Structures are given as C-alpha cells and as structure tokens.
Amino acid sequence: MIFGDNTRSLHLMGVGGAGMSGLAHLLKGLGYEVSGCDVARTNYVSNLEKLGIKVLSGHCASHIDIFKPDLLIYSSAIAWNNIELDYARKAGVCVARRGDILSALFNQLKGIGVAGAHGKTTTSSMIATVLDAAGLDPTVAIGGEVSDIGGNARLGQGAYMVSELDESDGSFELFACHIPVITNIDWDHVNFYPTFQSVQDAFIRFLSNRKSDGKIVICGEDIGCQAVSKLFSPFCVTYGWGKRWDWGAIDVKHRPGGGVLFTAVKEGNEMGSVKLRVSGEHNVLNALAACAVGDLLNIDFGTIQKALYNFKGTKRRLQCLGASNDIYIYDDYGHHPREIRATLDAMRNIFPSRRLIVIFQPHRYTRTKAMYRKFAEALMNADIVYILPVYPADEKLEECISSDLITNCLINDYAHEYCLTVAEEEVVSKVVEDLLPGDVLLTLGAGDVDVFGSQILNVIISNFNKQETASM
Structure with missing residues (x-):
C-alpha cells in the first residue's frame, strides 16, 4: 500500500x-x-x-x-x-x-524512468516490452496507448516499474530511479522553463536524485545530454550512431513501406541485427536505449532482439489509420519542431516517391510564439501544409499569437509553394478535394488533430465505394 x-x-x-x-x-x-x-x-x-x-x-x-x-x-x-x-x-x-x-508507487520498486523532451513514450514502451519478454512482469505507466500491453498502464507482479516521466511541470524530479533513461534534453514547455539552461538544471537535479546504485542510460548524440552527462560520466551508459558509444547502431537500412533494420554494437563489438516494425532513425535510437537497459538487467540479447521485432508501436506515434484508393492516412503526436523533422524524415523513408500532405495543429500559444520559425523550417519537408488554429490546451487565448505566424513564415521566408491556414470546420472538405491516389496524408500535433485524419479516411472510403458501385 x-x-x-x-x-x-x-x-x-x-x-x-x-x-x-x-x-x-x-x-x-x-x-x-x-x-x-x-x-x-x-x-x-x-x-x-x-x-x-x-x-x-x-x-x-x-x-x-x-x-x-x-x-x-x-x-x-x-x-x-x-x-x-x-x-x-x-x-x-x-x-x-x-x-x-505516481512517484510514491514508483520509488517503492526498482524504477526505470524515461525522461526527455522527445521519444519518452516509445522508448518506455520498448523497454517495457523487453522486460516483459524476459519474464520480469513489470508494472508499467506510459503516456500513450501501447499495443503490446493493451493500454497505457499495467500492474505487474515483478520487482521493476517502467514509467514515462513528465518534465513539463518539474514533477519528474520526485522520482528516484534505479535506472534513469534520458532520450534528449531540449527546450520545450516554455511556459514552465524560461531558458534552456533551466531545463538542463532540472535534469541535473533529476539524475542527482537517482538511487545510489543507479546507472544512467543517456543518448550520446544529443547536445543537451552531452553537457549533462559530463557531470555523471562514471555512471553513464551512452548510445548513439556508430561505435564510439557504449551502444551504437551501424548499417542502418530503412525499408520502403515501413520498418528499419540495423546492427547493434556494444562497446565496439557487433551483437547482431535488430529489425524494427516501426520506422525512423529516432526509433533506432529509442531501440538502442532499450538494448542498454535490457543489458544492464542481464537480459540476453536474443530476447531483446525478439522483443523489439515484436514491438507494434504506440498509438499516435507514426500510426497508420488506414488507406483507400491508394491514399494512406497517418497520425503522429509530434508537436515540437525537432519531433516534426524526425517524423517527416521517417515518412519520406517509408514513402520515398509519394506526395506528402500534412495537417499540422500547433499546440499552446507559448510554444507557437517561441518556436514558429523553427516550426516553419521543419514543415518544409512536406509538399502541402495545412495549418489549423492553435490548440490552447490549458492556456488562455492570445489574440496576437496565431497559426498565421507559421504560415506567413513558410510562405514569405521559406517560399513554400503550397501552405495555408485553414479553419477546423473546413479542413476535411479542403483536404479531400486536394487528395489524389498515391498521396500520403499525415495529421500532426498534440491536440485533437487526429480526429480529422479519421474523418478524411471515412470520406475517401465512401467516395471510393461510390465510384466502384457506379462503374459496375
């Protein structure tokens, strides 16, 4: 109790x-x-x-x-x-x-806490899947629906707990981890952290609160992580590209249609190939974090390989909603410029020759104000961009802050050929009008933008069925 x-x-x-x-x-x-x-x-x-x-x-x-x-x-x-x-x-x-x-429950167990601005949900889900495959029956608390456990939480009977930790309000500092995992350190939640340095300081306090025997699994590629890891270097297990980290990935091959294959390297020694059903270079890094945690828990690499291959992903993370008339509809939770870049890069690897259409819903006025230029830069990798009004979350309306900041920057500063701000009540009809066979549509954002993807899918299925009936 x-x-x-x-x-x-x-x-x-x-x-x-x-x-x-x-x-x-x-x-x-x-x-x-x-x-x-x-x-x-x-x-x-x-x-x-x-x-x-x-x-x-x-x-x-x-x-x-x-x-x-x-x-x-x-x-x-x-x-x-x-x-x-x-x-x-x-x-x-x-x-x-x-x-x-949550920290009171977590701190009673051997807690594996995943923190970072991006990738927490998928990384913690992969780690939970690895521990489950090893028979460790962990308790799990994750900020997204995980196909492999049938939800976002599960009460296990084992000694371990895997949890996604939220830095947005500073509460992650309450968790005393057995193994802390940091995917990256970035300036986000600008309503809580006034500067990037304030974010780094919070992560330093978080790591200082770990249990005395706790190793730290941390991404060596991330600039923010590099600065923090220097303070804890004797305790760090690093991961990234190549052979210069404790765990690395080489021979990365993206598979058209989805998925990625790479060779995992531990301390310079090739361990074997890892095949993922999920896509994107960011998921290679997430998988390396899971490899590192599994290894610290003495889980054999064969079990880790099998678990990662069987990992089906999480809802709203590069999730395929469906397809009709050779039009694919995807949805992703990405709401930070760095996440958007990673997601669009992954979509280009899945569908290298298709036109990519994005419906983006900015999340929070504070974030939009601070990062609208970076949003515009990240969205340049899409062929067509529809930008919805800002989703306020718990923030009050700021009339001087709108989606037009991003749209105008895309058009005027980056010369994007097809970008417009569109009202929520118009987006379904407008997008359906522009979609062609062979297109890929991605809804993007942390608000309720995913509902539009489902609505558009239903419309194109209905239209396709009508065309098929008429041609009989």
Missing part, C-alpha cells in the same frame, strides 16, 4: 488524460476505490469505465460530496483555483499532484 490504512477512496481530476488515466488504472488494481472526472470524454475514460471506475463530466464541487474521497489527485492541467479542487481543500480533503502519487 502506498497510503495509510485510512486512505481508501481516491478521486482523480483530469482522469481523461494519458497520464492520469494510467495512474487510475494502477490504483484500481491496487485495491483502492477510484473515481474521476474530466471535461473531455476520451478513449481513456471509456477504458476506465470498463474497469468499474465511475467518471463524471466536467469539474464541480458536488463531485466531492458524491464520492467523499479521502484523497483528491489532480493533473498539472488543473488550475489551483479550480472550483472542485478549491472546495475539496476547504472541506478538509487531502490533495496531491499526479506526480506525488
């Missing part, structure tokens, strides 16, 4: 999100009475209800009277003055952040 004997009923605010829903899943499995609420009804909510967790819509003080929780847990998206949270405090209910509770 992670709480005292008097704590039995738990209420989670913002339970429809990836992180909070995973925590609710684990707490339910541990035997607690769990309830929740959220303004949005997501797939995560439906999955929780199947577990018998009651979830109410919106945020309201009456929820506290209905559920009478011993403890209220809230996500970082919940404002401190939220009416429900404020009522709970005044009623004497104990309140805690998601990170407080």
